[in-house]
Amino acid sequence: MLYLRKKNAFNGTPYSKSSPPDWAARFKKLAAQAKDPRLQSFYNAGTVDGDTPISKVPLVAMDFETTGLDPESNGIVSIGLVPMDLNRIRCSGAQHWILKPREELSSESIVIHGITHSEVARAPDIIRILDELLKALAGKVVVVHHRGIERPFLNAELLNRIGEGCEFPVIDTMELEARVYRSKPRGIVDRLLGRHPTSIRLADSRARYNLPFYSPHHALTDALASAELLQAQIADRYSPDTPIKELWK
Amino acid sequence: MQAEQLEILDFLHRHPPFCDLPEETLGWISQNIEISYFKAGTQILQFGEEVDALHIIRSGAVEVFRRNGDLHNRLSEGGIFGEFGLLRNRRVRFPAKALEDSLVYLIPETIFNELFENHELFADFVEIEDHTRLRHAVSRKEDANELMTSKVETLIAREPVTVNIQATVQEAAILMSEESVSSVLVVNERTGDPAKQASASGYLAGIVTDVDIRKRLVAAGLSYTTPVSEIMTRNLASIEHHQFVFEASLAMLRKNIHHLPVLKKGHPIGMIALSDIIRYESQNSLFVVSSIFHQYTVEDLKALGDDVKACFSRMVNEDANSHMIGSAMSIIGRSFKQRLLELAEVELGPPPVPYCFLALGSMAREEQLIVTDQDNALILDNRFDPDRHDGYFKALAKFVSDGLAECGYTYCKGEIMATNVKWRQPLHVWEDYFTEWIENPTPEFLLNSSIFFDLDGVWGKTDWAAQLRELIVREAKKSPRFLTCMARNALRRTPPLGFFKNFVMEKDGRHSNSFNIKRRGTAPLADLIRVHSLACGSTARNTFDRLQDIIDADILPHGHGQDIRDALEFIAMVRIRHQALDLEANRTPDNNVEPENLSDFERKTLKDAFQILSNAQKFVRFRYQSQRSR
Structure with missing residues (x-):
């Protein structure tokens, strides 16, 4: 995932409780509209009904490393994903791709995720792995930490290359943390006293659940880290019977 | 494309039996691992249910039970469980429960079976009954030392968060929020000995937890300015900084608590958690x-x-x-x-x-x-x-x-x-x-x-x-006559003079075949140390602790305290080993040591130790008889 620097960090406005779309119906509509056969079969695989308990939902944790924060101008450097469900995270189905982004790698982003020019030079364009990627996501609900990255970036990359974007439901583990730690605006007393809000970044969130420290900035490790975090969050304050519509966005 | 799991690989590298496996095998395992998270208190394995993977604790702590519900073992990071079931009919033999929030890596059965077939060290590790494995582990010297000799103070990670007993609950709550802790120790500074340097921490009086504030203040409708002393829990268990790690674990086990304040001369200097000590435990x-x-x-x-x-x-x-x-x-x-x-x-x-x-x-x-x-x-x-x-x-x-x-x-x-x-x-x-x-x-x-x-x-x-x-x-301290009487009694039992291959030389020249090492060694040492400790006002109960107080009080001539300590340890260990040998040979253990059963080294060193005891007795006679004449 992309690690936001402080000035860009999540600004602490409370999450709205707007209800998520009816994804099952939305997928039917999108399947009819899609022109690209890969997208058609992705949407045709459908998604679970909103009332499905989380324990019955097939999931896949996904993380992107990107060259920057803006989906319009920056590109994807690597993708990591791990299939899972509420009981097990399955590394045997994990995948990791290094990609050739639309723009040159800045030396700053090399420092962050450790992927070098020569690796990128040998890497494929996202279009060459799209089929494989969409197959891995088909029929599953995607788990990310901070939904401002993966979905918009994939959408932008596809718009750019095949002229149509893509949509899918995600469970955002950062948003699940925000529901607890950003449920109301920071009070004036806290601001006057300079008290910092509880961090909802991936590593800090994990520490609250006694999850081990994993080195950040590797797409596959970060995907794994989000997968574990989701299991911990559900164990902590939801139940296996929680309907998916209360969790996804 | 099989993706490399760097964090999992790194973890396997650090823990037996995996660290002994070839690199490519580890890579293969890490790519096939499954992961599951268990909140504290969750049953991980239920007796008799099917088990399909070897469980490795990545973080947290897990308790493994016997079928009858007795605690069998406690495991922390790197601990494995579920292997008995995998090796025998795929049914859980030892139920397991998360003691803390735990992340568990699972090696699926097919992978486990292949490792078991192809890697002898791995097979030995998971197959041998676990108490034997523990013996294997502690026979490695550094582990044995750590297990048996670490003091509680080495586990303290940070200073404890404390409030004065006069503080209000609100002040305590603000401090707890600032320090991100769920409990605060309450200390009492009034009873401090003015002769000693005033400690910032004071004497431990109690503890206040999040739950106390909720139950005893908010729910009871008390004012925020209520003193902490009114809602704190008193009489809490604690442990002294110099006690052994295994004593801390015993205290926690007996009292069924997960946190223990560590005290130094009555002042709290830290807090240890069950997870800190769990790795030191053995069966x-x-x-x-x-x-x-x-x-x-x-x-x-x-x-x-x-x-x-x-x-x-x-x-x-x-x-x-x-x-x-x-x-x-x-x-x-x-x-x-x-x-x-x-x-x-x-x-x-x-x-x-x-x-x-x-x-x-x-x-x-x-x-x-x-x-x-x-x-x-x-x-x-x-x-x-x-x-x-x-x-x-x-x-x-x-x-x-x-x-x-x-x-x-x-x-x-x-x-x-x-x-x-x-x-x-x-x-x-x-x-x-x-x-x-x-x-x-x-x-x-x-x-x-x-x-x-x-x-x-x-x-x-x-x-x-x-x-x-x-x-x-x-x-x-105020009664010289009492100390003199105690001193006289401490001199009644004397050590043997020397040892030869198969007899003990007594002071009067008699030979004996054996001597009672308690009556002639450890007991007179304990007696004379008791006299000194009464004289210097020590409240310690253990002979070694008393000896330390005596050394600190400067009662003994320079260097004698350390000599006496060494002598006591050596004599006590000869006695202990003697009893252990009796047990091993299925004899009723006793205190009668035969010189012919001692090694040359032990005979020689015992003679030195008894000489120190003899000198120490002379010093007692000198010191407490002269007091009588005052």
Whole structure:
């Protein structure tokens, strides 16, 4: 995932409780509209009904490393994903791709995720792995930490290359943390006293659940880290019977 | 494309038995691992259900149980479980439960089977019964040392968060929020000894937790300015900084708590959590103590005798020192007493007035070994009325005493037991006893009673025992005649002069085939150290701790304290090894050591040690006889 620097960090406005779309119906509509056969079969695989308990939902944790924060101008450097469900995270189905982004790698982003020019030079364009990627996501609900990255970036990359974007439901583990730690605006007393809000970044969130420290900035490790975090969050304050519509966005 | 799992690979590299596997095998395992998270208290494996993977703890802690519900083992990061089920009919044999929030890596059965077929070290590791594996582990020296000799203070990660006892609950709550802690220690600075440097932390008075604030303040509708002292929990368990890690784990186990404040001379210096110590645990004294508290009849307790002996032998084999073996055996002894008292109260009903059950002698000094008799007494509440209440306490004393005898703690020949009405008295009578003994001592009486000056409360109002100890310390210093009498008794038993291949040379030139190493070695050392400790006002109970106080008080000539410590340790270890050998050979262990069974090195070193004892006795004679003439 992309690690936001402080000035860009999540600004602490409370999450709205707007209800998520009816994804099952939305997928039917999108399947009819899609022109690209890969997208058609992705949407045709459908998604679970909103009332499905989380324990019955097939999931896949996904993380992107990107060259920057803006989906319009920056590109994807690597993708990591791990299939899972509420009981097990399955590394045997994990995948990791290094990609050739639309723009040159800045030396700053090399420092962050450790992927070098020569690796990128040998890497494929996202279009060459799209089929494989969409197959891995088909029929599953995607788990990310901070939904401002993966979905918009994939959408932008596809718009750019095949002229149509893509949509899918995600469970955002950062948003699940925000529901607890950003449920109301920071009070004036806290601001006057300079008290910092509880961090909802991936590593800090994990520490609250006694999850081990994993080195950040590797797409596959970060995907794994989000997968574990989701299991911990559900164990902590939801139940296996929680309907998916209360969790996804 | 199979993706490389760097974090998992790195973890496997650091933990046996995986660290011994070839690199490409580790890569293959890491790519096939499954992961599951368990919140504290969740059942991970249920007896009899199907098991499909080897479980490895990545973070957190897990308790493994026997089928009957007894605790079998506690595991932390790197610990594995589920292997028994995988090896035998794929059904869970040892249920497991998350003790803390835990992340578990799972090696699927097919992968496990391949590892088991192709890697001998791996197969050995998972197949051999786990107590044998523990022995393998501790036979590696560094582990053995860590397990057996680490002090609690080495586990302290940060200063404790404390508030003064006068603080309000709101002040405490603000501090807790700032420090991101869920509990705060309450300290009392008024009782500080002005001679000592005032400590910022003060003396531990209690603890306030999030739950206390919720239940005792908010729910009760009290004001935020209520003093913390009104809602804190008092009388909390704590541990001294110099105690051993295994003692901390015993304390937590016995009291069923997960956090323990660490004290240094009464001041809190840190807090340790169960997870800090879990990696030091092995299946020894801890599990004996645990099983003592799970028995419901004297018969069942008696059946644990073999476990106690096995625990003693294991500690000897694991190179534990005499202090640790003595403490472990004493804690086991105390646990038998405590459990018997619990059972007695079930049978006889609750006591009519409060009481304190006392341990005397070696148990109170934490120097009990495998051969020991029971020395105990009862302090009763001052409202005690013999006509109305003594029937109960007589029955209670008999129940415990008979029970202890069943469990291998023989009756005290000198009748120093709570069954003797003289030693079953209210607190004020005990205070009179000690005052009389100290103010008007007779050597004859004290000869058989030095044991009363090593006392410890094991059950009930244990602070009464502390009160008596304070009385002793206060009065003894003021009574040279008492110290002289105690000193004279400490000189009655002398060490043998020397050793030859197969006999002991006595001072009068007689030869003996054996000598009693307790009567001629450890006991006179404990006696003379007790005299010095009474003289310097030490409240310590353990002989090594007393010796430290004596050294600090500068009573002994320079360097002698360290010599005496070495001598005591060596003599005690010869005695302990002698008993362990007896146990191994299926003989009844005793204290009679035959020189022909000692190595040349032991004979030579024992001779040196006895010489130090002899010199130390001369110094006692010099010091406390000259006091009499003043």
